[in-house]
Amino acid sequence: MKLLITGGMGFIGSHLVDKLSNSNNKILILTRTLSKKSNLKPSKNITIKKINLTNFQKVGTIIDRFGPDVIIHLAGNTSHSKSFEKPLQDVDSNTKSTLFMLEKIRQSKLSCKFILGSTFIVIGKPKKLPVNENTPCNPTTIYGTNRLASEHLCKIYHEVYGIKTNIFRITNSYGPREQVIPNKNAINFLIHQASNKRVLNIYNKGEFFRDLIYVDDVINGIYTIIKKGKDGELYWISSGKKTWFKKFASILQKQTDCGIKFPETPRYTKKVDVGNFVVDNSKLKKLGWKPKVDINSGIKKTIEYFNSK
Numbered sequence: 001m002k003l004l005i006t007g008g009m010g011f012i013g014s015h016l017v018d019k020l021s022n023s024n025n026k027i028l029i030l031t032r033t034l035s036k037k038s039n040l041k042p043s044k045n046i047t048i049k050k051i052n053l054t055n056f057q058k059v060g061t062i063i064d065r066f067g068p069d070v071i072i073h074l075a076g077n078t079s080h081s082k083s084f085e086k087p088l089q090d091v092d093s094n095t096k097s098t099l100f101m102l103e104k105i106r107q108s109k110l111s112c113k114f115i116l117g118s119t120f121i122v123i124g125k126p127k128k129l130p131v132n133e134n135t136p137c138n139p140t141t142i143y144g145t146n147r148l149a150s151e152h153l154c155k156i157y158h159e160v161y162g163i164k165t166n167i168f169r170i171t172n173s174y175g176p177r178e179q180v181i182p183n184k185n186a187i188n189f190l191i192h193q194a195s196n197k198r199v200l201n202i203y204n205k206g207e208f209f210r211d212l213i214y215v216d217d218v219i220n221g222i223y224t225i226i227k228k229g230k231d232g233e234l235y236w237i238s239s240g241k242k243t244w245f246k247k248f249a250s251i252l253q254k255q256t257d258c259g260i261k262f263p264e265t266p267r268y269t270k271k272v273d274v275g276n277f278v279v280d281n282s283k284l285k286k287l288g289w290k291p292k293v294d295i296n297s298g299i300k301k302t303i304e305y306f307n308s309k
């Protein structure tokens with residue numbers, strides 16, 4: 001199988017490439033920079049092209065030359081705060097890039113499946129839990145809005161033109177190789193802080209919960225969708241479990257002896273925060289997938305990774 005993976009050196013992308021990299025597959029990765037090259041194990045089945053996805057003409061030529069069976073679109077801005085700093089860039093890298101690739105598949109009449117990586121952020125603050133595939137979406141950030149627009153484009157291209165699309169939405173995921181910046185993935189940032197025995201800042205006294213999923217479970221979920229996903233469908237990839245932040249902080253404290261502080265929640269966070277979040281993952285489970293890594297061992301593996309660096 002020929003797989004084109006945009007953002008294949010990033011957190012999710014590099015783990016997915018590990019899973020898919022075997023002699024039956026040819027993988028082409030599109031990446032903006034080579035800054036995350038150390039995430040990848042070299043393999044003769046993998047080709048890397050350094051390109052900004054918003055250079056649509058070049059991306060089109062690459063797709064024509066490679067002739068992928070599957071495109072997995074993971075690249076784009078993945079930080080909600082950066083989407084407010086550079087809102088027009090967010091439209092280009094998150095929405096227009098999706099539209100361009102769908103239109104390319106249509107115009108070139110490629111029999112290629114298009115799989116979009118999306119996020120729980122598209123939901124906004126849910127009115128009812130657990131969230132599922134039918135929950136209304138009211139995103140609170142520009143990033144969430146552009147990902148949601150991309151999701152709609154996938155549905156439209158499937159329904160109007162018959163393009164084979166799938167969408168997966170990931171909840172808060174964590175594990176080795178994730179960047180450790182507070183404005184991208186707070187979970188991994190806190191695990192990293194704890195592994196360095198820093199004092200953790202936990203908002204709202206930890207009185208809120210999220211649906212945390214370890215990266216290996218995410219990758220097996222994406223793999224299941226590649227193999228068995230029904231055309232046109234959206235799937236959630238989540239643990240289906242509530243993790244209270246006070247419990248998360250206490251696991252980190254037990255495993256690392258770090259400190260914990262409970263400061264006032266900043267104004268920006270209050271405005272965009274989605275609050276309590278948990279997802280019903282039964283649709284993907286029906287395809288034979290299930291999450292396997294519990295929170296204690298997921299955190300332990302992530303800390304071991306940080307300590308080995």
Ligand SMILES: NC(=O)c1ccc[n+]([C@@H]2O[C@H](COP(=O)([O-])OP(=O)(O)OC[C@H]3O[C@@H](n4cnc5c(N)ncnc54)[C@H](OP(=O)(O)O)[C@@H]3O)[C@@H](O)[C@H]2O)c1
Binds near residue numbers: 008012074076147174
């Ligand atoms: N991590 C999570 O917890 C999480 C949660 C929910 C959903 N997701 C979804 O999972 C997908 C992947 O996320 P991730 O965590 O793996 O993100 P990531 O680590 O930030 O990786 C994204 C990759 O995309 C590349 N990229 C960004 N803009 C680009 C552009 N204009 N042209 C070419 N490449 C570009 C980046 O390259 P550079 O490094 O060179 O900039 C980076 O390698 C996204 O769809 C995201 O919404 C992730």
